Amino acid sequence: MLFAGAFAQPKHTPNNPAAKAFAGKIMPQVKQVAFKRDTFNIAHFGAKGNGQALNTVSINNAITACNKNGGGVVTIPTGIWLTGPVVLKSNVNLHINRDAVLLFTKDFDQYPLVEGNWEGLPSARNQSPISGKNLENIAITGSGIVDGNGDAWRMVKKDKLTESQWKNLIASGGLLSEDKKTWYPSEKTLKGSQTKQPGVLLNGKTVKDYEDIKDFLRPNMVALTSCKKVLLEGVTFQNSPAWNLHPLLCEDVTVRNVQVKNPWYAQNGDGIDLESCKNALIENSTFDVGDDGICIKSGRDEEGRKRGVPTENVIIRNCIVYHAHGGFVIGSEMSGGVKNMFVSNCTFVGTDIGLRFKTTRGRGGVVEKIYIANINMKDIVGEALLFDMYYEAKDPVPLAGEKREAPKAEIFPVTAGTPVFKDFHISNVICTGAAKAIFVRGLPEMNISDIYLDNMVIKANKGMECTEAIGVHLNNVQLITNNTSPVISINNSSAITFDGLKYPDGIDLLFSINGDKTKNIRVNNTSLTSAKNKAEFANGASEQSLTIN
Template sequence: MKHFPKGLRHIKTALTGLILSFTTIAMAQNQSLPIIQQVKFKNDTTSIASYGAKADGVFLNTQAINKTIAAVSQKGGGVVLIPSGLWLTGPIELKSNVNLHLKRDAILQFTADFNQYKLVEGNWEGQPAWRNQSPISGANLENIAITGTGIIDGNGGAWRMVKRDKLTETQWNKLVASGGQVRADGKMWYPSAKTVKGANTKNAGVIQPGKTAADYEDIKDYLRPNLVVLTNCKRILLEGVTFQNSPAWNLHPLLCQDLTLRNLQVKNPWYAQNGDGVDVESCKNVLIEGSTFDVGDDGICIKSGRDEAGRKRGVPTENVIVRNNIVYHAHGGFVIGSEMSGGAKNIWVYDCSFIGTDIGLRFKTTRGRGGIVENIYINNINMIDIPGEAILFDMYYAALDPVPLAGEKREAIKTVTVPVTEATPQFRNFVIKDVVANGAEKAIFFRGLPEMNIKNISLENVTIQSKKGIEIIEASGISLKNVNVITEDTNPVVHIQNGNNININNLQYKNGAELLFDINGDKTKGVKISGTDTSKAKKASNISEGVVKNALEISK
């Protein structure tokens, strides 16, 4: 916790403008981090082999493993041991007071036989939906764990569709030769006809009144399960294990409390569709530490339900500590959203490294979500080789990969103002300190909604080497202090559009920059620059027509 401000459990944020950033920091320094209750198990250990399990990679051990778990739970709990070997299995259901423990050279691999996975009522991207039963699941449990140093493999390649642009020619040809179907335009491979039909079905899998599992059988293969789903559970530990090759998300705790993820390896191919590392959804009291993520979608992600369903649930993700983690390939290193309709608050992220993630710190939402994300404290983050933005706040998320593929064209955002409703999302009250990024496409990007700006964000002691600099659109109460952007494109270094109450102190930039500040938008006002040597730039500022008088104030 060196150099990191200690946090609050509950923060009242009746603060405005620049006062918010400094007051929030002061408050955070005098309070303690949330306490996460830990698991405790009996010392009794039972091997799955004692119930007939066989480690030959052929025998299906579903029944043996589930019998062992049930028996141990019924006797008051203990350790269920997965010994050395390759253990093939179907879906496993956890029980209270059981620690599923994998030896170092144990591989628990889930079968590619889709018939072993029944359709169940679950949740997909924040909405109730029919899904194939998860390889590992548990609901309404207490005191559960998955520990050890073995490997849990979800056999995700059997389930996932794959974009051609994400494979080499040799990889693509091998995949096509394995079977399945290729889309008419040749750009997507599907493992089965049912997967194709599901991909072409609107709202596939969404639970509809009067329909049963049988009504979804023709698209069953498309309804990929998350590898581990824990729902409404208390006191959970996932420690030491490698979770890999998931059909969809790797780890999905939903409506859980007192969750610890420690020293995990979480892996997916970089091309894995929806191949997130961990998605913590509507959970309270969470610790994620010492873990490594290398996945196909977002690395460490905070969620709380989608749109009306998420707002109706109304359960935020809160009291979360994320520390000492490394994220390699991922769409985002640490992410909140886009399904954050129940809100997210009181989150501390520190001492983390992002190596080649598409975006470093990624906060995303869109109209229709609703929800409030607030009181987020981030400190001591190091990044290298970020293809997109090092720090991103975007309220126009469009469910696309953050970095366009070669030849991909995307339409520019058309800005319109709509009325504020319960479906209007909010990002506010973030404190981000001590960030270093060596290599990014863009250093910092804020894009709020005209009817709901991104509000009260403080960035301090930030150094980013990038192609492009800072862009602030539809944002208010933004404080940048001791920010150093070393950019290739210096025209401009900082672009502000419809920004209000923007305070920039001691901005450092490349000597000889073409244009330091580009100011436009008829709602821009209160842009104050201090402690910044503007003489190093060829042109200090460009103020577009329509900007109010004295919107920009530069002082020594």
């Protein structure tokens, strides 16, 4: 007998707030899993839930028996079940009871180096705590906890801990960097941090070449590769060594009602990275992590372009993201492209950036047809909305005392490595606090283009900065800023329109318009009497570039 996991996908109806925003768009359909009711309790295979016995063999034997039986449910019952790597098999639902913890061992010897993937490149990695490859009809369900024991693996920056936490970390063992600002759990981890392209399996390199830095090659906690019909539901996934959830080259992925947690200092501690996947649904889930929250990827640089598999046809709705580098993120590894994203009814609280779209020269790839509606944000540390083609692989918000200079504007030839950002539609956004409301920065040789921002109220210290963009349209947008001039800065951009723009009374300067490439800036249905100065022009920009109707 079969039962459906996750049931049928809810459809957008006229009562759904996202229906209007996405009207006329064909919504992705995600196929669902189904399993036999046969149940295999890991305790019947010799597993002991006392937190001390290592249950790797017992758990994997239960999964194998379930698979050979034609599938069913492998149950993790009450207890703390210490284990090494668990390998999923087709037609198996790994079900973790509410009062159960699947705890992965700190013993690195239990995790052999294997051929894997890291940030879009083929790489040697320690075997993931939970993995599956070329499978179909698989699930991890229940309401228990999967804990990756990530603190045993990760390096930690001093600036991200309190003084007491830092002293306790040093007292636990490990080593410090030469400048005493980063803690490493082992010599192999420290050595790996000093190695160029650590773990990358290119130019004849093999897994064996990286044994001397093994500890540095932290695994993603749940790594599912080339799988079809995947369900993650109800479980708390926490404390991952690197990324938490990583579906790669998968189809028909459903993530529902999960909790994803990492310490805020967890370097590379992403929530979910959906990479080169087709047809996915992420809903009703909560993320509180150390890096990006909900992230879309498709491979990195030339290797990602060779793979050539975009992430496409994805619905993300009714999710909450607390601490994270970004709430909803695309990039920076998006070399295979990203398209047909539908994000709605999400809330970001305390994230470094709200909506974060990042890339850099060398990536290539096209990001397009991105539809986002009904987003609430509170206490955003950096930008509420960020489009940036100069990503530098640094934390989005500088640490105390850290100085960063803006990149030098240079024109490079357009090649296969030139990334493209275009066709973004974002509506109904409320933000009650951010450092900057909107930041758009394209490349001189490849401007960001066709961004539509509708119906927004954003309270931020600073307003909008737009550089090297074509076709940015703001309709009914209110920017509530401090009296920091200007409210809007436009640099070497064209076809920028503002319709129904609102801003604080008495502002010193509304527009700063710069650059000889800047032209065709139009302002409609906007009162300009509240600004002491409407516009200033510099660096080759002329007054003819601005039209006020």
